[in-house]
Amino acid sequence: MSDFEGLRALVTGGASGIGRATAHLLAERGARVAVLDLDTATVDRPLLGHRADVTDDTAVRRAVSAAAADLGGLDVLVNNAGIGARGTVEDNDDAEWHRVLDVNVVGMVRVARAALPHLRRSSHAAVVNTCSIAATAGLPQRALYSATKGAVYSLTLAMAADHVHEGIRVNCVNPGTADTPWIGRLLDAADDPAAERAALEARQPTGRLVTAAEVAGAIAYLASPLSGATTGTALAVDGGMQGLRPRPAAR
Template sequence: MTGDTAAGTFDGLRAIVTGGSSGIGAAIVRRLRADGARVAVFDVQPVEDSPHSYRVDVADDASVVAAVAEVGDSFGGIDILVNNAGIGAQGTVADNCDEEWHRVFDINVVGTVRVSRAALPWLRKSSAAAIVNTCSIASRAGLPNRALYGATKGALYSLTLQMAADHVREGIRVNGVSPGTAATPWVQRLLDTADDPAAERTALDARQPHGRLVEADEVADAVAYLASPRAASTVGTVIEVDGGMSGLRLRPQE
């Protein structure tokens, strides 16, 4: 669903998007609002001039519980939760200390647990309840120097399926999206630190079969589908938005 064809899809629905101030999260917020949803944005660095923007650290349970309760009360309920907040990590298993492993897991995996746990009482009251988790191509494909990041996203992929099984009979659909390498500020920062940023960008483009980075708006389109009441029979699904990287095995170009 794109453009005017989706206008009004989320009329009357209330959503929370974590990590919603930039990149993929900001694109999801724009899309849901354009389609009629009332959206609260959770981020450690909220956009000051954005409506319903909350300073929330998903690693701090008190921060999460307070913000979810405030949104639920002010919106009169919560129908949709998009767990998009997360941080990156580089290196092999030898390159990060225990503290860094705990920190990244605490944000990328346990952060999703904290927000979902706080939102569940509100979602159980909704007739159109949906949770969408942002996973990653790194959850199912082995990428160099992504051991820690990939491990967290693999855990989130599995968590998505377990949550779907636990809550489907409560009327709460849980699904996920798995983006490929996307044109986001985090990826740009990685490119900026490369010895040859242009060559690194070319290599990232070529790694995905369609020959370019994924756009944040393309991921937002997939999230909008999964969160929409139109996807009422889509449960326990993780949509891959990766230009074919996870499933295609193309022959090298001559």
Template sequence: MTRPTEGNVPAVPAHPVARDFEGLGALVTGGASGIGAAVAALLLARGARVAVLDRSTAGAPAGTLALAADVTDDEAVRRAVDAAAAEFGALHTVVSNAGTGAVGTVLDNADDEWRRVLDVNVMGMVRTARHAVPHLRRAAAGAPGCVSITQTCSIAATAGLPERALYSASKGAVLSLTLAMAADHVREGIRVNCVNPGTADTPWVGRLLDQAPDPEAERAALNARQPTGRLVTADEVAAAVVHLASPAASAVTGTALAVDGGMQGLRLRPAT
């Protein structure tokens, strides 16, 4: 049996969903839309109890614990993280996904915009980890190999993309932060990894396309930039995130997993 094809995304065989997160508590920031919502839904399907932290929780998957908070507000993040840990009895998995975008060269964004994007994309992850790590330490003592932080980075951290200076700088910081956190917490039983999606078909990208003079031409250009010839789906990124967070990846830490349709590593000759 196969799942139906959506657009030009190939259908894949349907298999029974593993329940490898049974009994584990998870928190997903930015979990009410796009990649975060796909991650939260997959964690639920695999047995986790899931809390979603987002500014608006209207799109949080059914069955999650919805916690309204902004990652730029340290006290709100602390309350939300503590609430998730209290509700579940322990916190084993954190997916730090909340983020925002920016377009332009280094000439185009004012200082206030730099502060705003870095506050969300970098400091938002710092605040989440700051309040989650004490809970994760306690969980690691009783669940070795099951405790992790997985952060949403980007291909922009490792490849030079036009008109993404601010966004790339923020995601470069996320990549370095991931490696430093992995070194700091490996002996505490906390694994820290990140995923580097290519251009993903998310609401933010949809809004970006809508602002283009020719949205169809812009979508075609983004499709062509990835060797697979299409945008990455939120479900594909979620599958990578959940793999890194799962007990099956208990030997994986300090790793950046590209989910980019081959954009980072492949150099294809022009199509003829």
């Protein structure tokens, strides 16, 4: 496909996991792509790397401006940078709540705020926020993480309403448990990594983890000019976790 031919895209958190898969997919489909990440050492051509911490507004504005200058403008923003958190409401102190909210929610706000002047000059402007199944389903031991992703879901709808008349589409993708470096680290820290992986796989009706490439495909769909009538939408990529209630397979 070449639906992104001539378009310019910025992917935050694009050096690994879902962000990396998305950046490469957009490039394969014709876009010029810049990546914004804390560490861009692994970012290779044709991607352009820009270092920034999404909790630093000055650094974000500088990096977004530099990326737009390198690309010659900006048509697509993939707001993907984020961090995880485990535990119930009792397990994380105020400092950790502020830290994760600052990255996962306010970080998206900072990047979007810096990108909007560039997006307004595009004829195919699109923003895709990486949300989560945790925004719409109650998951155990994910109170803080779920709160941030619930905020991302609401933020997506509000942004879509605010900017629809400017020709800027805003959507989000809601992955289930994806096979990413963060999940890999959680599994490594578990008492029984194999049993923990099996439990995560079993709670998704497809019986397996979502791949980064599958989430990237959904992000590309939402960002593509071919989806010009799609805005204010949350697209689940969760192996049926949100909507399906299958009966156990017959033995």
